[in-house]
Amino acid sequence: QVQLVESGGGVVQPGRSLRLSCVASGFTFSSYGMHWVRQAPGKGLDWVAAISHDGSNEYYAGSVKGRFTISRDNLKNILFLEMNSLRDEDTAVYYCARDSNWFDPWGQGTLVTVSS
């Protein structure tokens, strides 16, 4: 079955970096665009970034542009999110999701806590 599994979350100090991964299985990863969506504790959903199926196009929310980089490895079926210059407000559960214009399915999420 289609499955997305995120990892790489943890506690990090403000200004530091972290890289998230999302391993995909059960579908032809290289045929789909992919997204990262985050959810701060007790808050709603916040789209972060997207990448086209072949990695040729990237899209970012204004709040992360210039600090976060989305990438993918279509040979290993892995999606990445490189997060630099992290801020307190980046604290959230980060989900990866497959693109069909809408998001389906979603991974279970990985928690990133930015705190000194």
Next chain:
Amino acid sequence: IVMTQSPATLSVSPGERATLSCRASQSIGSNLAWYQQKPGQAPSLLIYGASTRATGLPARFSGSGSGTEFTLTISSLQSEDFAVYYCQQYNKWPRTFGGGTKVEI
């Protein structure tokens, strides 16, 4: 595009009908999806194309609307339907979500 959901919280009894609203700040055609999120879980797709049910979704869920006004209706609430519901537009970048409607008992 700003997505606005109302109400923020909807109190409903099991078996009753629930009507959730989502408004876009500009026309998005039918490029709207609805998601359900239960506590401690990832969101899951309910509706796309404003009115097409995701695979396996019970018929008590229905979506309608186009342009700027959209509605998610749950015809007869079951216990498993108490959750938070989000709308999302995919007409333009950046993709944006509404703030959510919590459906509670």
